[in-house]
Amino acid sequence: MNPSASRPEIEGLSISVVVYRPDRAQLASTLASLSVACEILHASRPGLPVELCLVDNGGLPDVSAALEALRNRRVACTILSGHGNVGYGRGHNLAIDRSASRYHLVLNPDIDQDPQALREALDFLDSHADAGLLAPWIGDEHGRQQFLCRRYPALFDLLLRGFLPAPLRGLFARRLARYEMRDQINDCDIAWDPPIVSGCFMLFRTHVLKQLKGFDARYFLYFEDYDLSLRAHDVTRVVYVPAVRALHHGGGAARKGSAHIRMFMLSAYKFFNRFGWKWL
Known part of the structure; x- marks a missing residue:
């Protein structure tokens, strides 16, 4: 039975983080x-229930100090473990x-x-009832904007962005800029209905997510x-809101080795089979 089936929706925010053999220092920084x-969200919304679910797909390091800090800021924390590495989405x-x-x-x-970030994000959703999924401005570890809103990709776009050496990407700069929506995505303007947004930070109305x-x-990763x-x-x-900001320290599949390249290609095959192949 769905554990929430008999629980009415309440005012509040839930957060899920899925880990598999994470870097301890980076996870501690994220938490x-x-x-x-x-803490800042609670300052503007006293008493708002906030809960974190840390899903351990394997190899969770000791982050008890970080979780205790969250609990001290009135965040309920739960660790789900014992299910094995079920993949990112299933986690x-x-x-x-x-x-x-x-x-x-x-x-x-x-x-x-x-x-x-959380205060800005919830304020935006509270004032825009038609928005059900919010994506933030994302930067890299140097603060440079990552363009993670996307148009529907051709397979060629994925190969260019994921596997072409950086010095050669300039040959396809205009094509990649279009795929990454650089004509619409910037650090100040709200953009409505980007076709694809990044899973590194997706804020949903929960009823939309459950719907x-x-x-x-079927996608493992x-x-x-x-x-x-x-x-x-x-x-x-879907809405991109640059007032909501975060830094992303992740890397692409090509930089993570052959196993990730295989998973990337398998998931790409499933994706295009479902939504339609676009080659060039």
Whole structure:
């Protein structure tokens, strides 16, 4: 039985973070930035229930100090473990099934968010009832903007962006800029309905996420956020809000070795089979 089936939706925010053998220092940094953001959120919304579900797909290091800091800032913390490495999307679904909050944040373990991020995000959703999925401005570890909103990709776009050496990408700069929506995405303007947004930080109205039945479990890793983004447009509006800010320390599949390249290609095959192949 769905654990939340008999629980009415309540005002509040739930957050899920899925980990598999994470870097301890980076995970601690992610939880520390979340703790500060929750403190500022509570300052503007006293008594707001906030809960974190840390989903352990394997290899969770000791982050008890970081979790204690969150609890001291009135964030309820739960660790889900013992299910094995079920994949990124299925891991988040374990937490989504338990959630009865109004909003749910899907968060990567390599994200450091701005202290004002959660307050800005919830304020925006509270004032825009038509928005059901919010994506933030994302920067890299040097503060340079990462363009993680995307148009529907051709296979060629994915190969260029994921595997072409950086010095050669300049030959296809105009094409990649279009794929990355650089004509619409910047650090100051809200952009409505980008086709695809990144799974590293996805803030949903929980009822929308449950209507979509969360992530498609057929993807073990990669493209589950592309899939969920495209399906979200069927039931709600998606919005990019640059006032909500975070830094992303993750790397692409090509930089993580052959196993990740294989998973990337397998998930790409599933994605294009479902939504339609576009080669060039």
